[in-house]
Amino acid sequence: MKRDSRLSGVLHVLLHMAEIDGPATSEMMARAMQTNPVVIRRILAGLRDAGFVRSEKGHGGGWTIARDLASITLRDVYAALGSPELFALGNRTEAPGCLVEQAVNAALDDAFRDAEAMLLDRFGAVTLAQLSADFHARMVASGQSIDLEIVHAA
Template sequence: MKRDSRLSGVLHVLLHMAEQDGPVTSDVLARAMGTNPVVVRRVMAGLREQGYVRSEKGHGGGWTIARDLAEITLRDIYDALGRPTLLAMGNRTEAPGCLVEQAVNAALDTAFRDAEALLLSRLGDVTLAALSADFHVRLTARSGSFRTEVDHAH
């Protein structure tokens, strides 16, 4: 089963955007995500609707982060993406006639709800500012510089 990596990809480009002094084009962000600019525009439109990013058209235009990184959690971004499915596992059948399978479903349903609630809580605890700080620690340890256009050139 293919994993849904939209959250990871969007967080990736948001941190790239945070490192820029001005707007970043959909083309540059698409290279960073390894996708098409149309996909970037579609995903970023949802974030724009929630007030996390803004866009400017024309020469010198592109995407910028609209709020302080400390105000945006991973949960916020997850919600803005439309709350993609968190767990790939599920019950074999949703309305089984077998009592054994009903018992299995009840146990799994509880476990899945608990796991999802914990994951959502953890996503709510992490801000983009925390991710940015981690990136800067890693960059300093590498003793290098970083430029989106160079580090993601294909």
């Protein structure tokens, strides 16, 4: 089963955007993320609707962060993506009248609910500013410079 990596990808794009002076083009971000510019525009359009980014058309245009990184949490971005399913696991539902299946599903439902609540709480406690600070600390420790093309060449 393929994993949904949209949250990770969009956080990645946002952190790169925060490092660029001026607007970032969809083409620039697509090269860095090894995807199509249309994919970047589709993702960023949802974030624009949520007020996290803005776009300018024309020469010198592109995408910029619209809010302070400290005011955007992982949970905010997750919600802007449409709150995709967090877990690939689910309940068996082939025999809804089976008492064993009902007992198993009730226990799993409780566990899934608890795990989802814990994960969403953690997402709400982490800001883009914290991710950016971690990124900067890693760059300093690695001795690398902050260059979008070089960072993604490795």
